[in-house]
Amino acid sequence: MANNINFSYITADCPEPKTLETIAAGDKIYYVQGFKVFQYKYLCVHPTGMGAYHILIDACEEPVRVYKDKLELMLSQKLVKRQDANNLLLSNFHRKIAEINQEQATFSIGSDDFPKAI
Numbered sequence: 709m710a711n712n713i714n715f716s717y718i719t720a721d722c723p724e725p726k727t728l729e730t731i732a733a734g735d736k737i738y739y740v741q742g743f744k745v746f747q748y749k750y751l752c753v754h755p756t757g758m759g760a761y762h763i764l765i766d767a768c769e770e771p772v773r774v775y776k777d778k779l780e781l782m783l784s785q786k787l788v789k790r791q792d793a794n795n796l797l798l799s800n801f802h803r804k805i806a807e808i809n810q811e812q813a814t815f816s817i818g819s820d821d822f823p824k825a826i
Contacts, residue, residue, distance in 0.1 A: 725786035738793035
């Protein structure tokens with residue numbers, strides 16, 4: 709699920725979003741997947757992975773090996789601060805609530821869409 713949220717409000721006093729070319733050891737990475745925010749610290753390119761893998765440190769201080777494509781996906785969200793991740797998460801919640809409300813609007817109690825009791 710691609711998130712097409714524009715974070716163009718990022719100003720000069722805020723850090724720039726990281727890319728695969730600009731990320732350095734110790735940089736924080738925030739990633740929203742579904743209804744959960746993941747926080748990592750970038751460690752390095754995997755020493756034997758020939759650039760295909762990167763090592764991240766998760767919130768529990770455990771190393772996580774990710775593919776280059778997955779890291780690019782994570783960085784494409786352009787989440788610079790935790791607040792950006794929280795805003796995206798909130799946006800996902802609002803979108804899901806709107807979907808549920810839309811589905812509920814199509815059904816009504818007593819409608820022929822529901823099976824009748826025998």
